[in-house]
Amino acid sequence: MTALRFQWARMDDLRARDFHAAKLLRDTVFVVEQNCVYQDTDAYDLQCWHLLAWAGDDLAAYLRVTDPGSKYPEPSLGRVLTAPAFRGQGLGQELLTEALQRCDHTWPGQANRISAQQYLLKFYQSFGFAPIGEMYLEDDIPHIEMLRPSVLQK
Ligand SMILES: CC(C)(COP(=O)(O)OP(=O)(O)OC[C@H]1O[C@@H](n2cnc3c(N)ncnc32)[C@H](O)[C@@H]1OP(=O)(O)O)[C@@H](O)C(=O)NCCC(=O)NCCS
Incomplete structure (x- = not known):
């Protein structure tokens, strides 16, 4: 099991070198691996939280969280990835668990809304996200919006 920091x-x-590592992985995964020409770097990068999961000197997993009232009224996880070499070891699960704890701590009482790639519906459901609305295409990739109610509201 890989220990994460x-x-x-x-x-x-x-x-700068930490953001470079994150950007490199985002490009590797979302542009090259998913064969998708899209604008990955955007204005949200400047005013969101970045969560980097390091395995020694390697960036093993990453996501970002946009602030409430930014992309959505709720905080929103995005750019969720595990580096190809680290997949299938539970790191994605650890990353989401850490991110949701951070969100609940940073914005107590707030739900979380995501635009999820549809093939990961079950993955996100296992963290309490429920699909809302219909499937739609974003950059030609099937997506679905999902909402996780605040843990304090349950
Ligand atoms: C999705 C992703 C982050 C999972 O990372 P990971 O570290 O391999 O995930 P884990 O090992 O923690 O697996 C957790 C669960 O993810 C789900 N999962 C992982 N890869 C999956 C895949 N290719 N298809 C469907 N579900 C998958 C499974 O439910 C798995 O649970 P299981 O092991 O009990 O079956 C990784 O595959 C990735 O970076 N994909 C490309 C980027 C992407 O599509 N991001 C999502 C944008 S919305």
Whole structure:
């Protein structure tokens, strides 16, 4: 089992080389691996939380969380990935668990809304997300919006 060290930071608190590592992985996964020409770097990067999961010196997994009132009224996880070499070891699960704990701590009482790739419906359901609405295409990839009610509201 790979031991992870988590780094939760705003852009201004990330070293350039840490953001570079995250961007490199985002490009590797979402542009190259998924064969999708899309605008990955965007304005949300400047005002969201970045969650980096390090395995020694390697960035093994990553996601970002946009603030409430930014992309959606609720905080929103996005750009969720595990580096190809680290898949299938439970790191995605650890990453989501850490991120949702951070969200619940940062924005107590807030739900979380995501635009999920449809093939991962069950993965996100296992964290309490429920699909809302119909499937839609985003950058030609089937997506579905999902909402996880706040743990405090349950
Ligand atoms: C999705 C992703 C983050 C999972 O990472 P991972 O570290 O391999 O995941 P884990 O080992 O923690 O697996 C957890 C669960 O994820 C689900 N899962 C993982 N890969 C999957 C796949 N290719 N298809 C469907 N479900 C998958 C399974 O439910 C798995 O549970 P199981 O092992 O009990 O079957 C990784 O496959 C990835 O980076 N994919 C490409 C990027 C992407 O599509 N991101 C999502 C954008 S919405």
